[in-house]
Amino acid sequence: MNKNSNHSAFPLDTKSICILLTGISIMFIGFYIMTLDKEPFGFGFLGLTLGPILVLAGVIIPIFALFRIRK
Numbered sequence: 001m002n003k004n005s006n007h008s009a010f011p012l013d014t015k016s017i018c019i020l021l022t023g024i025s026i027m028f029i030g031f032y033i034m035t036l037d038k039e040p041f042g043f044g045f046l047g048l049t050l051g052p053i054l055v056l057a058g059v060i061i062p063i064f065a066l067f068r069i070r071k
Contacts, residue, residue, distance in 0.1 A: 012065075019065035027058025 012020070034051030037044040 016065045016068055019068070020062045023058050023061030023065065025058075026061060027055050030054025030056075030058055 030051045030053070033054060034042060034047050037047035037051070039047065042048070
């Protein structure tokens with residue numbers, strides 16, 4: 001391995017790690033919002049719409065962070 005290389009041994013930089021942690025926290029917030037639904041079996045707006053949208057966003061955001069091109 002070349003010692004003069006600009007790339008570190010760790011594949012993720014600081015910005016990617018922050019995006020990754022943000023996505024994971026959004027996913028947990030989505031799961032928490034689904035538990036707040038007071039309708040029977042979670043069939044209200046929070047359990048069927050808002051929570052799953054946040055969980056899906058929380059899955060997509062870390063994927064973006066992992067495949068982001070470093071410069």
